[in-house]
Amino acid sequence: MDRVTVSSLKEMKEAGQKIAMITAYDYPSALFAEEAGAEVLLVGDSLGMVVLGYDSTVPVTMEEMLHHVKAVVRGSKRSMVVADMPFMSYQASYTDALYNAGRFLKEGGAQAVKLEGGGEIAELVAKLVTAGIPVMGHIGLTPQSVNALGGYKVQGKDLKTAQKLLDDAKALADAGAFAIVLECVPAALAAKITESIPIPTIGIGSGVNCDGQVLVYHDVLGMYPRMLPKFVKRYADLSSLIKEAIRQYVQEVKEQQFPEEKHSFTMALEILERIY
Numbered sequence: 001m002d003r004v005t006v007s008s009l010k011e012m013k014e015a016g017q018k019i020a021m022i023t024a025y026d027y028p029s030a031l032f033a034e035e036a037g038a039e040v041l042l043v044g045d046s047l048g049m050v051v052l053g054y055d056s057t058v059p060v061t062m063e064e065m066l067h068h069v070k071a072v073v074r075g076s077k078r079s080m081v082v083a084d085m086p087f088m089s090y091q092a093s094y095t096d097a098l099y100n101a102g103r104f105l106k107e108g109g110a111q112a113v114k115l116e117g118g119g120e121i122a123e124l125v126a127k128l129v130t131a132g133i134p135v136m137g138h139i140g141l142t143p144q145s146v147n148a149l150g151g152y153k154v155q156g157k158d159l160k161t162a163q164k165l166l167d168d169a170k171a172l173a174d175a176g177a178f179a180i181v182l183e184c185v186p187a188a189l190a191a192k193i194t195e196s197i198p199i200p201t202i203g204i205g206s207g208v209n210c211d212g213q214v215l216v217y218h219d220v221l222g223m224y225p226r227m228l229p230k231f232v233k234r235y236a237d238l239s240s241l242i243k244e245a246i247r248q249y250v251q252e253v254k255e256q257q258f259p260e261e262k263h264s265f266t267m268a269l270e271i272l273e274r275i276y
């Protein structure tokens, strides 16, 4: 079956069909998310927090991202795999940005990259697109700039910042981005941005009128206990299930209830008797 492409996502917007995107970080998460019907798998730099245990996404490196992108690509056949460009992999120079984005496609096997930033990165987006690298934008709350933004806060609530977000979205669309993540943008502003640009918007904490939605895999499944943003809907509580299963295993090991005979292998007794 063919992979989802930038054109199929645009067609979905035009047809009013919602796009489901979820993060994935390894082979099983890619397999499950694709089988569940997600069109786009984002290997988000959120992996730094939910998989690698950092306090923010800032320390994530290209090598860490590439390692996980490759696993997600191996676990998917049909979904589009988007690789998140980590902090400082594209800010220092166009050369760095082109080289690092290219690595995600050439070495990682991803179909596209995602970059945080608005009008200020439009020229870079145009260069990447010209080089044949599909780009997803990301505006609103941009976690890599958490230190500059002063925390994880809703963006675009006053006239100046709301106008800037709309201008940013238009600039990214004009530069050739194929979709834009809107993170923590008031729902009414996200709806206005969505109807003002020809490419799909993918919301996270930005209301129902975006063209699609994205959530972090570990948040959907209840596997990241350190924080639960207001915009997350938890569809399962896997932390409890996992802990309970491992607790039972530990107990059965200690009480010699595991392994049972059916988990063990046999051999001819006369061979056993001949060894000393």
Ligand code: KIV
Pocket (backbone or CB within 6 Å): 023, 042, 043, 044, 045, 046, 047, 084, 138, 181, 183, 204, 214, 215, 216
């Ligand atoms: O890194 C990530 O998971 C993201 C999504 C939350 C959009 O950027």
